[in-house]
Amino acid sequence: MKKNILKEHRKGFLLMNYFKPTMYLESVHKINLDLLRDIGIKAVICDMDNTLLGWNERIPSKKVMKFVENVKSHDMEFILFSNNIKSRVENFANKAGIENYFWDCKKPLLGKLKILKKILPYKTQEMIIVGDQLVTDVFVANRAHIKSILIEPISRANGGSKILAFFERIIYKKLAQKNILHDGFYSEEELGGKYEIL
Numbered sequence: 616m617k618k619n620i621l622k623e624h625r626k627g628f629l630l631m632n633y634f635k636p637t638m639y640l641e642s643v644h645k646i647n648l649d650l651l652r653d654i655g656i657k658a659v660i661c662d663m664d665n666t667l668l669g670w671n672e673r674i675p676s677k678k679v680m681k682f683v684e685n686v687k688s689h690d691m692e693f694i695l696f697s698n699n700i701k702s703r704v705e706n707f708a709n710k711a712g713i714e715n716y717f718w719d720c721k722k723p724l725l726g727k728l729k730i731l732k733k734i735l736p737y738k739t740q741e742m743i744i745v746g747d748q749l750v751t752d753v754f755v756a757n758r759a760h761i762k763s764i765l766i767e768p769i770s771r772a773n774g775g776s777k778i779l780a781f782f783e784r785i786i787y788k789k790l791a792q793k794n795i796l797h798d799g800f801y802s803e804e805e806l807g808g809k810y811e812i813l
């Protein structure tokens with residue numbers, strides 16, 4: 616009986632590990648690119664909506680364009696990886712000077728990411744996924760065993776799916792209960808202490 620309870624407990628930890636980002640920061644502008652380069656990152660795979668621009672905006676800000684440039688000047692490839700439609704992603708990528716972009720990625724499904732991993736000449740541990748959502752960006756990263764950076768969404772009203780927003784809130788709550796991540800308490804360190812590796 617006792618064993619079963621322990622097992623259930625462990626399962627709970629394992630499940631939440633799928634939503635645990637490697638780092639948690641306020642915005643993409645807080646990413647320490649020197650640090651990423653030093654830990655061997657060669658490709659930054661970045662979400663678009665609410666990560667680089669608000670869901671109701673179309674044009675990248677100067678600051679975002681500078682960020683893209685900075686990633687490249689740190690010898691890392693910048694890859695836009697969005698669930699949004701081709702026209703919106705392409706338009707943004709062209710304006711922001713991003714050569715590598717993928718649309719309709721269906722995160723947290725693994726399909727497009729698997730293709731990307733095949734195309735890129737990098738190892739899994741040389742990639743990092745950046746995004747504002749636990750249920751899409753962080754979840755897909757952990758499913759693929761790729762490191763991730765969660766950032767605060769540019770806008771909370773994201774015009775996206777209400778169901779996803781609902782799950783997102785529940786998962787934030789659970790992560791806080793398990794003392795893995797607290798909303799608004801950012802950390803460049805690896806989060807969550809010593810939990811079982813996926």
Ligand SMILES: [Mg+2]
Binds near residue numbers: 663664665666746747
């Ligand atoms: Mg997003």
